[in-house]
Amino acid sequence: MLRIGLLGCGRIGQVHAQSIALNRDAKLVAVADAIEASATKLASEHDAEVRDASAICAADDIDAVLIGTPTDTHVDFILAAAKSGKAILCEKPFDLDTDRIKQCLAQLDPSTVLMFGFQRRFDPHFGALKTQINQGAIGDVEMINLISRDPGAPPLSYIARSGGIFADMMIHDLDMARFLLNEEPVSVQAMGAALVDPAIGEAGDFDSAVVQLQTASGKICQISCSRRATYGYDQRAEVHGSKGALQAKNQHENAVRLANADGYRDAPLMNFFLERYMPAYRAELDHFIEAVRNNSTPSPSGQDALRAQMLAEAALKSAKTNQTVFLEQ
Amino acid sequence: MLRIGLLGCGRIGQVHAQSIALNRDAKLVAVADAIEASATKLASEHDAEVRDASAICAADDIDAVLIGTPTDTHVDFILAAAKSGKAILCEKPFDLDTDRIKQCLAQLDPSTVLMFGFQRRFDPHFGALKTQINQGAIGDVEMINLISRDPGAPPLSYIARSGGIFADMMIHDLDMARFLLNEEPVSVQAMGAALVDPAIGEAGDFDSAVVQLQTASGKICQISCSRRATYGYDQRAEVHGSKGALQAKNQHENAVRLANADGYRDAPLMNFFLERYMPAYRAELDHFIEAVRNNSTPSPSGQDALRAQMLAEAALKSAKTNQTVFLEQ
Amino acid sequence: MLRIGLLGCGRIGQVHAQSIALNRDAKLVAVADAIEASATKLASEHDAEVRDASAICAADDIDAVLIGTPTDTHVDFILAAAKSGKAILCEKPFDLDTDRIKQCLAQLDPSTVLMFGFQRRFDPHFGALKTQINQGAIGDVEMINLISRDPGAPPLSYIARSGGIFADMMIHDLDMARFLLNEEPVSVQAMGAALVDPAIGEAGDFDSAVVQLQTASGKICQISCSRRATYGYDQRAEVHGSKGALQAKNQHENAVRLANADGYRDAPLMNFFLERYMPAYRAELDHFIEAVRNNSTPSPSGQDALRAQMLAEAALKSAKTNQTVFLEQ
Amino acid sequence: MLRIGLLGCGRIGQVHAQSIALNRDAKLVAVADAIEASATKLASEHDAEVRDASAICAADDIDAVLIGTPTDTHVDFILAAAKSGKAILCEKPFDLDTDRIKQCLAQLDPSTVLMFGFQRRFDPHFGALKTQINQGAIGDVEMINLISRDPGAPPLSYIARSGGIFADMMIHDLDMARFLLNEEPVSVQAMGAALVDPAIGEAGDFDSAVVQLQTASGKICQISCSRRATYGYDQRAEVHGSKGALQAKNQHENAVRLANADGYRDAPLMNFFLERYMPAYRAELDHFIEAVRNNSTPSPSGQDALRAQMLAEAALKSAKTNQTVFLEQ
Numbered sequence A, B, C, D: 001m002l003r004i005g006l007l008g009c010g011r012i013g014q015v016h017a018q019s020i021a022l023n024r025d026a027k028l029v030a031v032a033d034a035i036e037a038s039a040t041k042l043a044s045e046h047d048a049e050v051r052d053a054s055a056i057c058a059a060d061d062i063d064a065v066l067i068g069t070p071t072d073t074h075v076d077f078i079l080a081a082a083k084s085g086k087a088i089l090c091e092k093p094f095d096l097d098t099d100r101i102k103q104c105l106a107q108l109d110p111s112t113v114l115m116f117g118f119q120r121r122f123d124p125h126f127g128a129l130k131t132q133i134n135q136g137a138i139g140d141v142e143m144i145n146l147i148s149r150d151p152g153a154p155p156l157s158y159i160a161r162s163g164g165i166f167a168d169m170m171i172h173d174l175d176m177a178r179f180l181l182n183e184e185p186v187s188v189q190a191m192g193a194a195l196v197d198p199a200i201g202e203a204g205d206f207d208s209a210v211v212q213l214q215t216a217s218g219k220i221c222q223i224s225c226s227r228r229a230t231y232g233y234d235q236r237a238e239v240h241g242s243k244g245a246l247q248a249k250n251q252h253e254n255a256v257r258l259a260n261a262d263g264y265r266d267a268p269l270m271n272f273f274l275e276r277y278m279p280a281y282r283a284e285l286d287h288f289i290e291a292v293r294n295n296s297t298p299s300p301s302g303q304d305a306l307r308a309q310m311l312a313e314a315a316l317k318s319a320k321t322n323q324t325v326f327l328e329q
Helices: A011-022 A036-045 A053-058 A071-083 A098-107 A124-134 A156-161 A171-181 A198-202 A278-294 A302-321 B011-022 B036-045 B053-058 B071-083 B098-107 B124-134 B156-161 B171-181 B198-202 B278-293 B302-321 C011-022 C036-045 C053-058 C071-083 C098-107 C124-134 C156-161 C171-181 C198-202 C278-293 C302-321 D011-021 D036-045 D053-058 D071-083 D098-107 D124-134 D156-161 D171-181 D198-202 D278-294 D302-321
Strands: A002-007 A026-032 A064-067 A087-091 A114-117 A141-149 A185-193 A208-215 A220-226 A234-241 A245-248 A256-260 A263-266 B002-007 B026-032 B064-067 B087-091 B114-117 B141-149 B185-193 B208-215 B220-226 B234-241 B245-248 B256-260 B263-266 C002-007 C026-032 C064-067 C087-091 C114-117 C141-149 C185-193 C208-215 C220-226 C234-241 C245-248 C256-260 C263-266 D002-007 D026-032 D064-067 D087-091 D114-117 D141-149 D185-193 D208-215 D220-226 D234-241 D245-248 D256-260 D263-266
Touching: A002 A011, A002 A053, A002 A278, A011 A026, A011 A036, A011 A278, A026 A036, A026 A053, A053 A071, A064 A071, A064 A278, A071 A087, A071 A098, A087 A278, A098 A302, A114 A278, A114 A302, A124 A171, A124 A234, A124 A245, A124 A278, A124 C256, A141 A171, A141 D141, A141 D208, A141 D220, A156 A198, A171 A185, A171 A208, A171 A220, A171 A234, A171 A302, A185 A302, A185 D185, A185 D208, A208 A302, A208 D141, A208 D185, A208 D208, A208 D220, A220 D141, A220 D208, A220 D220, A256 C124, B002 B011, B002 B053, B002 B278, B011 B026, B011 B036, B011 B278, B026 B036, B026 B053, B053 B071, B064 B071, B064 B278, B071 B087, B071 B098, B087 B278, B098 B302, B114 B278, B114 B302, B124 B171, B124 B234, B124 B245, B124 B278, B124 D256, B141 B171, B141 C141, B141 C208, B141 C220, B156 B198, B171 B185, B171 B208, B171 B220, B171 B234, B171 B302, B185 B302, B185 C185, B185 C208, B208 B302, B208 C141, B208 C185, B208 C208, B208 C220, B220 C141, B220 C208, B220 C220, B256 D124, C002 C011, C002 C053, C002 C278, C011 C026, C011 C036, C011 C278, C026 C036, C026 C053, C053 C071, C064 C071, C064 C278, C071 C087, C071 C098, C087 C278, C098 C302, C114 C278, C114 C302, C124 C171, C124 C234, C124 C245, C124 C278, C141 C171, C156 C198, C171 C185, C171 C208, C171 C220, C171 C234, C171 C302, C185 C302, C208 C302, D002 D011, D002 D053, D002 D278, D011 D026, D011 D036, D011 D278, D026 D036, D026 D053, D053 D071, D064 D071, D064 D278, D071 D087, D071 D098, D087 D278, D098 D302, D114 D278, D114 D302, D124 D171, D124 D234, D124 D245, D124 D278, D141 D171, D156 D198, D171 D185, D171 D208, D171 D220, D171 D234, D171 D302, D185 D302, D208 D302
Parallel strands: A002 A026, A002 A064, A064 A087, A087 A114, A141 A220, B002 B026, B002 B064, B064 B087, B087 B114, B141 B220, C002 C026, C002 C064, C064 C087, C087 C114, C141 C220, D002 D026, D002 D064, D064 D087, D087 D114, D141 D220
Antiparallel strands: A141 A234, A185 A208, A208 A220, A234 A245, A245 C256, A256 A263, A256 C245, A263 B263, B141 B234, B185 B208, B208 B220, B234 B245, B245 D256, B256 B263, B256 D245, C141 C234, C185 C208, C208 C220, C234 C245, C256 C263, C263 D263, D141 D234, D185 D208, D208 D220, D234 D245, D256 D263
């Protein structure tokens, strides 16, 4: 029975608590949150204790820590939890500063179990797509297209602290690109615009952005992100290979089709990322729990989180300098 | 060069004239129509002569006759054209009286080339479905579902002369059932209703009708017909077999999909039967022309037209008597 | 907190136990099963007691009883549980003998809360279809097509006790027909065959069966059932109305599409009914729990279960007598 | 009756001749080809004369000239035909040298009727998509994704003379980008690779290439091209706007779907560009003929062809210099 401490009782923290309740091999021991009422509520729903975050990191009766606190606290909590030998599952992004990420990784004992929450890798549809690539269904991967559109832009206050569209939103797609390319991108071209809300542009960010990545062997990935999608949460991947192509289609609210004089109408897409990725979040946590129990290495790793952040930084630099940015290897 | 005479210059006659123009092995020599202006117009468009229908049936400079005149004239024109050795392509239905059909077939010389215009057999989609059945893609055929809905009901004046929904409309599906079952149905159950327009019911006909057919070996076909479809001309077939299932999907006006807050919208179906089946009509005529030129037997035959009409009669009888009707073999 | 007793710890019983665990307003108190090991296992997984079925029906510390035992025990357990004022959720079919169903219903106190487990009504897709009908999306319902195919036939030993394909399998579709027609069918035509396995025919049953139903106002429903579907668990509904048509599409294993020289390939359908209908089973139980807690009447009722069984009997009679069977109202 | 002369009797020339035969307002008078047998064959099939290309450009009995000869002859034939007042429809690309294009346009009399053969604009599906944009179905265009994949690479000998993947293949997508953006792109980022055939890379070209374009107002278009697609001729467009998104789906060989244990299989895409775009080629020529007869200005114009070529050059430059290339306006 893996004993888990949870840092952060926001939306993701609540999802994790629910996933723990459904996993017979784990138990939620304690939770922490800067807002005490949030911690108290979640604790009572799951028969867990409320403790201080530092206390959880250091506790003897806890085996693993889930970190769902604000991004700028990740590094400190990782280091604290690692110090007392905890296994760690941390939400993305690792940190907005790649140098700080590198320093953190350098300080960790090699035996530290550290996984990052790129939950899309655990989505059953993207997962089935990856499995078919691995089975050779399309031969060698050549070109990838990722489309990722949020139903709406977050508040400007969030945008301001987010690290920008590449680090905050596209980082999921940048990780997915690495996951599906199975080879490190070496060059990045990016463009951005504020088409959804001029205020986002005035805040120095983009709400619409595209990237082209290329690996050393020439494989190419295009990513298109928008903070707007009137028809729901748009999440697609398409991989073109030497023997065929694979695509992961979107998830609709239901499977009902209406036909009338206007044509044929299918339901909009699931609108909320927690609903869309609920099975992924649960599978992600199951993977972490199983890996810790089996002393195997969970994935995606801290190194994966570092590379995704490096790609996000490179994209931002390309969009600002009008140059192809090459990544250190 | 096959020299063709055309009886009937209505919609189907015009389609046939166009198909002849696109076929390098045939030439339209003469046309006839009860409405002289129709004949004159079509003749001038295709450099053909206007002649009397009887004269076309008897002409020395004509090899084949296409019959697209009212149903009650079919038998006489078939007999007249056959008498002078013409190859014949006649529109469905053969005749509304199966006894008269049998007498006509009995009078024909065995060498007579006689084909009937069940054009759906030549539709590229239904044709591809049939080809896959023949190739064993689904093993043994077990159960078939046919759905056939017109965009709207014809005028009551047409309904009155039509022979009823089974003989006028469902006869296409009854032929398709025989085509796909590849075995003769032996029993028929039918139900009907006037749901679209009570006046159709008052005229003694149905506008909504269903049939279940079964063959001696147990294979089953369900057919559903309606004189209404707000979303276009609905024409589907689905065949379930021991190793899989095949379906022929509908034809939309275009391939554009719109996504917005209402969901995803595809175009309505092609609305007009001539547009929907234009490639089928052309392939049908090409098949007839090629068969005549090669002295092979075109299909569907007069016997096929007889069996379809027998099924239509059986369906009507079942709907009226509330009994399963068994067909003579 | 609704205190629940569970009779029958087979597949459905296990599903119900899991649904109770996820419902904050209910608690599983006791379970019973003819096979004691099954009861013991389920009880230990859910912190419940093992008791005798009669004891559960009579218990003071239990508010509601879920009946998932063999069909021939349903009536006795319903009467026993009702006697001590329990709310009851019973699996379909009520009983294979409609007279016995009527007697049972006659014996129940009018205040008895009795619901039957036609879980498809709670499927999110069929439910959304029904909601759109109720909202007038397609005007008046005219014609319905239901297709229902199991991935494979059950063992012959099961077939022998099942009551036949109409009462065992098609009963779900007969209930769905009533649910979607929103009007009582008055006439039934049926055909059947043993196309999947001749042994099923030798056992006096069909493995392939079709039905046509009609209501007093003329609405028509066609149902097609097969004990075979090589591509998964096929469950579709299509409703055609005066203003449009609705269809509930199938559920695939995943949303990945592969394109190669053979064409485009989507995943097979979910194969197992418990996986396909898991959300439906949970919503069904939530509905029951909420109704009992709110003193409202849950649906579908005992009367619904009776009408479905009457339709199954009528279908069997039609298939055997080759006549349209009319139902008493 | 528009009297047409045709320069070039290759595949496109033959398509144009067929389209003329189906247009009642035009007549093919004369054809020319460097290979005399090709000219003779096409002339005999269409009752046209064989003449020298220069003679056709200068002829008194010809109103319009269609140019389907090798790219490096386009400018000379355009100038010659324009000199004698002919209306001109020329295949893409205008010329591989944008300076030469500009000089040609400068020499033309402003009254010259000059249209270019970007036939995709006339495809019914892309056309319906454009119509819906114009009708405001998706509000303001924000982001576009174009995917364009040929079933296979052309011979190396063709590659060598082609001007490279951007000018030869992607030029269609670059034109489509301008057509759908409805605003001039001002910046271009491009990447390329030889993933299909290393020999293409050795010949200095790419077989896989991507581009990102941006307009002055910030609108973005991504294009992905490959010389390989195992599943047919892949031609898609997707436009995301402030109020919704539009996509033009691919054209399959037929509408038959097979379900079995491997899943659901749709037919491959139409494989050959002439089959895929046959309706587009005919509509393109009809548009040209109608414009000439009505003294209206046909579109796309010489200026459109120039801008597409400028984008192709910019893309090549970006791929080679690793910089965003800005276009002169």
